[in-house]
Amino acid sequence: MEKIAILCSGGDVSGMNPAIKRFVEYTYAKGMQPFFVYNGYEGLIDDHISEAHYEDVAGIMIRGGTKIRSARSVRFKEASYRAIAAENLRQKGISKLIVLGGDGSFRGMEHFYNETGIAFCGIPSTIDNDINGTDYCLGVDTALNVIKNAIDSIRDTASSFRRAFVIETMGRDCGYLALVSAITSGAEVCLIPEIPIDIHEYKGCFESQIRKGRDYFIAIVSEGLKNSSQVARWFEDELGFESRVSVLGHIQRGGNPSVYDRLMAYQFVTHAIDALQNGNNNSVICYTKSHFNFKSISEVALNPYTLDEALLTLGREQFAPSHCQM
Numbered sequence: 598m599e600k601i602a603i604l605c606s607g608g609d610v611s612g613m614n615p616a617i618k619r620f621v622e623y624t625y626a627k628g629m630q631p632f633f634v635y636n637g638y639e640g641l642i643d644d645h646i647s648e649a650h651y652e653d654v655a656g657i658m659i660r661g662g663t664k665i666r667s668a669r670s671v672r673f674k675e676a677s678y679r680a681i682a683a684e685n686l687r688q689k690g691i692s693k694l695i696v697l698g699g700d701g702s703f704r705g706m707e708h709f710y711n712e713t714g715i716a717f718c719g720i721p722s723t724i725d726n727d728i729n730g731t732d733y734c735l736g737v738d739t740a741l742n743v744i745k746n747a748i749d750s751i752r753d754t755a756s757s758f759r760r761a762f763v764i765e766t767m768g769r770d771c772g773y774l775a776l777v778s779a780i781t782s783g784a785e786v787c788l789i790p791e792i793p794i795d796i797h798e799y800k801g802c803f804e805s806q807i808r809k810g811r812d813y814f815i816a817i818v819s820e821g822l823k824n825s826s827q828v829a830r831w832f833e834d835e836l837g838f839e840s841r842v843s844v845l846g847h848i849q850r851g852g853n854p855s856v857y858d859r860l861m862a863y864q865f866v867t868h869a870i871d872a873l874q875n876g877n878n879n880s881v882i883c884y885t886k887s888h889f890n891f892k893s894i895s896e897v898a899l900n901p902y903t904l905d906e907a908l909l910t911l912g913r914e915q916f917a918p919s920h921c922q923m
């Protein structure tokens with residue numbers, strides 16, 4: 598029986614558990630034997646690899662995080678540790694691997710494949726949605742819903758207290774989470790690396806809004822800008838508005854996976870297993886223009902991600918200080 602393993606690498610996302618469940622079910626359906634690698638590439642090196650069974654995945658559909666845990670491995674960047682990892686797989690007769698992770702994890706896999714011939718398929722998984730070549734990464738929808746709920750709750754207190762709230766979202770250097778959240782929550786301000794805005798340009802417009810009765814502000818700021826406290830201070834110093842910074846932090850990575858992420862997890866894994874069975878040995882399964890397609894690691898991992906132009910245009914229109922309604 599052919600043997601295939603799955604692992605999670607890098608920041609966990611909600612949707613990994615549904616993917617793991619589908620992996621076990623579909624592997625058996627295809628007449629193969631499924632294995633789990635625990636703790637990402639660290640587990641590959643340390644031989645935390647064991648056979649997976651149906652009962653292991655019972656009830657995990659609704660759980661955030663990952664049952665098989667994840668890690669960021671420094672050791673896997675070294676060829677000597679990759680050789681140990683390959684030997685661990687060979688001893689168990691495992692010749693195929695599915696990797697849920699980001700572009701850094703895929704770059705590691707590219708080296709691994711070239712050195713060992715162990716086939717793999719990557720599934721883009723990061724709440725940052727910053728992987729080139731795919732419109733969607735597993736976990737993004739759940740993260741956006743967690744952020745939406747947080748902003749809606751903060752709006753309740755902001756509107757009761759005459760305050761400005763600066764809400765910082767994750768995303769590393771990518772403004773996707775902040776932009777989509779700002780548009781869909783009706784925020785007054787959205788600051789992301791991809792749309793440079795000088796907050797001072799809002800001053801006249803916001804003063805006019807305050808004169809007409811506005812009594813709270815919501816500003817969404819991407820963590821990549823590292824300026825949430827300065828923005829909060831601007832509301833205090835320039836508008837005389839008491840302000841608070843709310844860093845949403847790791848709650849964005851957790852929570853019960855959304856319906857969309859459960860479905861995407863099932864589809865990503867199904868395509869990944871089919872690809873490996875059909876001899877597609879070294880690719881990432883991407884989702885673009887509502888279709889699944891396979892891309893090479895070089896296409897995915899060697900080029901920087903750029904935010905969708907239509908979304909950026911929407912953001913520029915919505916949040917341009919020159920469009921601010923007095």
Ligand code: F6P
Nearest residue numbers: 608723724725767768769820850
């Ligand atoms: O890449 C996912 C992510 O959650 C980023 O949005 C964030 O900057 C980073 O990981 C946080 O990393 P850590 O969990 O190591 O603090």
